[in-house]
Amino acid sequence: MISVSHLSYRYPGSPEQTLSDLSFAVPPGRIYGFLGPSGAGKSTTQKILYGVLKGYSGGVKILDRDLEHWSRRVYEVLGVALEFPRFYERLSARDNLTYYRLFYSASADRGPELMEYLGLKKDMDRPVEEFSKGMKMRLNLVRALQHDPQVLFLDEPTSGLDPIHASAVKDLLRREAEGGKTVFLTTHNMGLAQDVCHEVGFLVDGRIAASAAPDELRRRHKTGLVRVEITARHGENTDLLSREFPLENLAGNQEFLGFLAAGRVERIRSLEPNLEEIFLTTTGRSLHESSGE
Incomplete structure (x- = not known):
C-alpha cells in the first residue's frame, strides 16, 4: 500500500516547486502508472517514495506507516528498478544477484525462477558486460524482485525491450499484482500503461492533471x-x-x-481516443515534450 497526501517538493535553491500538492493511493494488488513527459516530476516523486529525497511537505505512507517513521528496514519491503541500471559488469548475472541479495535479511531467493521466466536462465553465468540493454533491463527487474518485496517501484520497465520480452515483462507485472504486490511505475509509454495499469495519473509540471482507470478516461473522452x-x-x-x-x-x-x-x-x-490523445487533450502537452525537472 502506498498513500500520498498533499505531497510537495522544491529542490534547494530552486525558485519553483517541482511537485505541488500530489495526492493518490495505490492499494495492494494494483498497478498505478505515473505518466508524463520528461521533467514532469515523475522521478522526483519516486525518489521521495522510496526514501532517497527528504525535505518534502505532505504525507507519504508505505504499508500504512509514515515513511518518516520507517528505518532503513523499509528497503526490505521495497523493490526498485530504475531505467538505467548499474551492475558489476565483469561479474556474471548470477554473482550480481547473489551480491545484491546479501543486502536483505529475507530468506527469499526468487532469482532463478525469475531469470527463467524472463528468458535469461541460459545467461546466468555470462558476464553482464556482454548483455544487451534489453537483457540488462530484464536482469534489473529480477534484482528488484528477487527478495520478494511487497511494494515495487519501476521506471520505464519495458525500455529497450523487443515486443516478445516486453510482453513477458507485462505478464510478470500482472502476475505480481495478482499476488498482492503494490506496483508504482513511471513511464511515458502509453501502450504499457494501457496494457498493465489499473489506474493512471497524468503528471505535468509537478501537478496531477487527471487520475483514473484507463478505460474510465477513454469513456470520459469518447467521441x-x-x-x-x-x-x-x-x-x-x-x-x-x-x-x-x-x-x-x-x-x-x-x-x-x-x-x-x-x-x-x-x-x-x-x-475511442488512446491514452496519448487523452493526455494531450487533458493537459495541452505532448508526452514527448520536456518541461525541465
Whole structure:
C-alpha cells in the first residue's frame, strides 16, 4: 500500500516547486502508472517514495506507516528498478544477484525462477558486460524482485525491450499484482500503461492533471463515432473507402446502411481516443515534450 497526501517538493535553491500538492493511493494488488513527459516530476516523486529525497511537505505512507517513521528496514519491503541500471559488469548475472541479495535479511531467493521466466536462465553465468540493454533491463527487474518485496517501484520497465520480452515483462507485472504486490511505475509509454495499469495519473509540471482507470478516461473522452471501411469496385479498380458515423441510432442511419451496401465491409470500429490523445487533450502537452525537472 502506498498513500500520498498533499505531497510537495522544491529542490534547494530552486525558485519553483517541482511537485505541488500530489495526492493518490495505490492499494495492494494494483498497478498505478505515473505518466508524463520528461521533467514532469515523475522521478522526483519516486525518489521521495522510496526514501532517497527528504525535505518534502505532505504525507507519504508505505504499508500504512509514515515513511518518516520507517528505518532503513523499509528497503526490505521495497523493490526498485530504475531505467538505467548499474551492475558489476565483469561479474556474471548470477554473482550480481547473489551480491545484491546479501543486502536483505529475507530468506527469499526468487532469482532463478525469475531469470527463467524472463528468458535469461541460459545467461546466468555470462558476464553482464556482454548483455544487451534489453537483457540488462530484464536482469534489473529480477534484482528488484528477487527478495520478494511487497511494494515495487519501476521506471520505464519495458525500455529497450523487443515486443516478445516486453510482453513477458507485462505478464510478470500482472502476475505480481495478482499476488498482492503494490506496483508504482513511471513511464511515458502509453501502450504499457494501457496494457498493465489499473489506474493512471497524468503528471505535468509537478501537478496531477487527471487520475483514473484507463478505460474510465477513454469513456470520459469518447467521441461517439464509428469508422467504417469498405472496399468498392469501380470498373476494373477496387477502392478502399472510409467514413465516420454517429454511434447513436446507428441501426437506423440510412447513410450508414447505404454505405455498407456499397461494397464489402472490411472493418467497423469505435473511434475511442488512446491514452496519448487523452493526455494531450487533458493537459495541452505532448508526452514527448520536456518541461525541465
